Amino acid sequence: MNRAYWIIAVSLLVACWGLSAALYPGLPQKIPTHWNIEGKVDGWGDKTWATFLMPAMMTGFLVFFAFLPALSPKAFEVDSFRPTYLYCMAVTVGLFAYLHAVIMLATRQEISPGGWRIDLGRCLFAGIFLFFAMLGNVMGKVRKNFYIGYRVPWTLASDRVWNDTHRLAAWLMTGGGIVGFLAVVLGAPLYVPFGVLMVTALVPALYSFVHYKSLERQGLI
Numbered sequence: 001m002n003r004a005y006w007i008i009a010v011s012l013l014v015a016c017w018g019l020s021a022a023l024y025p026g027l028p029q030k031i032p033t034h035w036n037i038e039g040k041v042d043g044w045g046d047k048t049w050a051t052f053l054m055p056a057m058m059t060g061f062l063v064f065f066a067f068l069p070a071l072s073p074k075a076f077e078v079d080s081f082r083p084t085y086l087y088c089m090a091v092t093v094g095l096f097a098y099l100h101a102v103i104m105l106a107t108r109q110e111i112s113p114g115g116w117r118i119d120l121g122r123c124l125f126a127g128i129f130l131f132f133a134m135l136g137n138v139m140g141k142v143r144k145n146f147y148i149g150y151r152v153p154w155t156l157a158s159d160r161v162w163n164d165t166h167r168l169a170a171w172l173m174t175g176g177g178i179v180g181f182l183a184v185v186l187g188a189p190l191y192v193p194f195g196v197l198m199v200t201a202l203v204p205a206l207y208s209f210v211h212y213k214s215l216e217r218q219g220l221i
Helices: 002-026 053-071 079-111 120-136 159-185 191-217
Strands: 030-035 041-046
Touching: 002 053, 002 079, 030 079, 053 079, 079 120, 120 159, 120 191, 159 191
Parallel strands: none
Antiparallel strands: 030 041
8 A cells, every 4th residue: 555655646746747848838938936815926937947846846745755754763753654654645745736737727827818717716725625634534643753743842742642632633624624625616705714724723733732731730741
């Protein structure tokens, strides 16, 4: 199964490099590189580097992820949850690939006005919420480490707080991701899913502090 995650991640990477190479000849020298929350272009870049920026970042990410296990200090190794570690890697690469495809499509529509147009802001938010839901699905299996999860002082200081916090995060991330995705798809104002995202991200961190202090008062830490 571990090999399957690498195959998926590398296949997505190759597909993104291929997409950039295929679109490159038809792009003007200056292409959009950044959009605001309303989906309007507010940044431009030279296609020589902008077309391949996301695939290059994905390549660096995969190389980084490949070496991280060897860099882990004792008692923080990823071997105890390696399948989950690699799943998170594959899902993150999947998010990058999705963002790259949407950005390339938006770039084409910016330089070729007319016809059907995508709502870039909603497409990006929808993908991000699905990403959070998929990560949440395994967050309870993440063991103490320095790379993935809620790495705050209180979780790193206690295995119990780490595990309890990540079980809570699993429910919140999965539920929040689904709710946020539906809100985006159904046309709710973007501040609604953004608020869901903020709550999903902040509640587990706050819980870890409260939980740790409670255990500390009880003499269990």
